[in-house]
Amino acid sequence: MISSVAKAPRFGSGRAGGKLVVDGRDETVFRKAQIAFKPAGARQKRSLLALLDATRDVYNAGLQERRDAYRHSSQTRIALFDQFNQIKDLRGARDDVLVWGISPLRWALRRLDEAFGGFFRRVVAGETPGYPRFKSFTRWDTIGYDETTGWRLHLDAPTRPGNKAAARTFRPHLYVQGIGSIPLSKSAIRQLKRYATRGGVPTTLTLTRINREGTAWRASIGFKNLAVETPRMAPTAGSVVGIDRGVAVLLATAAADSYTDDQGQLLHHTDDLMTNLAALGSQIEELQRQRSSRKKYGRAWRQLSRRIRRLHRRQSNIEENWARHTAKALVAQHEVLVLEDLNLQGMTRSVKGTIQEPGKNVAAKTGLNRALAEAAPGRLARWITVKAESAGLGHRVWLVNPAHTSQQCSACGVIDAASRVNRQTYYCGACGWYEHADTNAARNIRARGMAAEKAWAAAGSPPLTRPKPRLRRRNPLQTAEPAAA
Ligand SMILES: [Zn+2]
Incomplete structure (x- = not known):
């Protein structure tokens, strides 16, 4: 899954390097x-809310304890399993909490442990993270069971x-x-x-x-x-597709070496889908206008907010469906799928602006259509990974270095920003090659994927080892204690 991307093994070096994230050898997968x-009923609702409160208490108490220990001159760290053991002490003292069993309390402590894990990791990395915070009612909405x-x-x-x-x-x-x-x-x-x-x-x-x-x-x-x-039809063996995920054009693919038989393909939303999204968008704008004249957090304001939220959700569902179907179709047609490794770029983009508008805080002022478009690349990547993984059959997914994919000529390899004449057109100043800028980029992505494949094959096609799912981490100490109250 996409969560393992950060630890994916690299093959090839420099610009041609890529990370293998799906190797098509899984026989089983994990899905939610x-x-x-x-x-x-009202009673069940109350007990759910009460359990939520109880786990929040456990989280906050655990945090308090760790804070005290950290402030102490020795800067002691309290380990997760010290805290697990204390859950047993609740017996007799807080029997009310134990009606739900130990599992959800443990889950809360494990989440606390993860928060601290992240905190210390970032401290070690020289960053200045915020110390984990106490959870208020609004910031704690989940009850969990790892077992x-x-x-x-x-x-x-x-x-x-x-x-x-x-x-x-x-x-x-x-x-x-x-x-x-x-x-x-x-x-x-x-x-x-x-x-x-x-x-x-x-x-x-x-x-x-x-x-x-x-x-x-x-x-x-x-x-x-x-x-x-196992899908009804297997994709053509050895078929490699490069996928450029853009903001203006949602998807461009290139699936062949020969420049004559495949000019690449641009995949947009269908007109129906665009109409639906636009209609929802204008409804949202209208409601936002109405809301702006209401008293903030008042009754009418909250009602309008609820309706706006619902429409946002509908828009994002439409996008999600599109991404899922597109991913499924791509996986059905091609054995090897190559995407750009956009993790970092995607993270900074919302703050630093897009390539076209550097420096502007996009997220703050643009509204939802932009937000949807910004989310699209990640969404597609996730679905392509998920679908390829679920299909088995030797599907491989590569994430390749995204540097200069839109400025490089896919025919001669020269990198020249000036060759990208405008959003649509790539016209190579060195060799005269021209085509749609996005399919040119897709071709570059594909070439990088093939180079990474080659390096991988040269290394003996090692199987992908995934990090263990973080929730199934176990400590032998912990299995010794009784599982439920
Ligand atoms: Zn060229």
């Missing part, structure tokens, strides 16, 4: 199912003989200790069953509060051991 739910204790997914009716009545009234549900049975929607059941039939084993769970009132929630269930989906 996201489902929306509403608490079964399979304290919750269980019931998708099939119990098959115990003599229990026919129970089987008849059975409804698939998510059982959470101290919370009860959370009902699942039809579409959620469908998705979860699909994962289960692919051999998926539910391993992690998070419950996220969507609104302040606690009436809308999202559950995310992580499945391990999901078999890769």
Whole structure:
């Protein structure tokens, strides 16, 4: 998955270097199912909110303890497992917290540990990070389980003989200790069953509060051991595609060496999709105008904000769908997919402005359409990685050095910023080659990917080793203690 990008092995050097992020040898993958739910009743809602409060308490108490220790002259660091052991001391003293079991409390401490891990890592790297902060109600919205204790997914009716009545009234549900049975929607059941039939084993769970009132929630269930989906049609062996993800043109691809048989392809949104996005955009603007004359945080203001949020979500869903379908089509056609390694650039872009408008704070003033466009590259990269990984079949995904891909001539290799005449046209001053600037870039990306492939093959095509998922880190000390209250 894209989370392992930072640690991906490099092949090739200099400009031709690339990171391999998918090697197509996985037989199983890890996937999360996201489902929306509403608490079964007022009581369930209250206990969910109470659990959220309890885990926040644990987080803040753990933080307090570490702060005190850090301020102490010895600058002692308190390890995660010291704090885990203290959870046991809650018995007798805070039995109210233990009705939910130990797992969600541990999850909160693990999150604290990660916050400190990040903090110390950045200190060591010479940065000046902010010290981890106490969580207020609004900054703590998730209950989590890294282990399979304290919750269980019931998708099939119990098959115990003599229990026919129970089987008849059975409804698939998510059982959470101290919370009860959370009902699942039809579409959620469908998705979860699909994962289960692919051999998926539910391993992690998070419950996220969507609104302040606690009436809308999202559950995310992580499945391990999901078999890769074998597509109906395999892509052409050895087919390599270079993908340039732009702001103006969403996607340009180049899939062939020969300049005569493939001029590359530009993939835009369809007209329908553009119309929908534009319509939503103008609705949003209208509501924002209405909101500006209201009292901030007043009743009407909040109501309008809610409607605006909903429209934003619809727009982003449309984009997400487009990215998913485009990624799927690309993966179906090509064995090797090459993208630019835009991580860093993407991060700085929102602050420093785009290439076209350097120095302006884009995020602050441009509005949503720009924000959507800015998010598109990351979205596509994520989906291409996910789809290639799920398809197995020897698919490889490369992230290559993005330097000068738009200024280099794909025919003769000369780098000259002046050759990029305008947004659309690349006209090489050295050899006279011309084509659409974005497909020219896609061709360069493809060439870099092929160079990286070559270096990888020369190294004996080593399999990709992924870092272990961070949530499954285990300490032998910890398994010794009882799993649930
Ligand atoms: Zn040239």
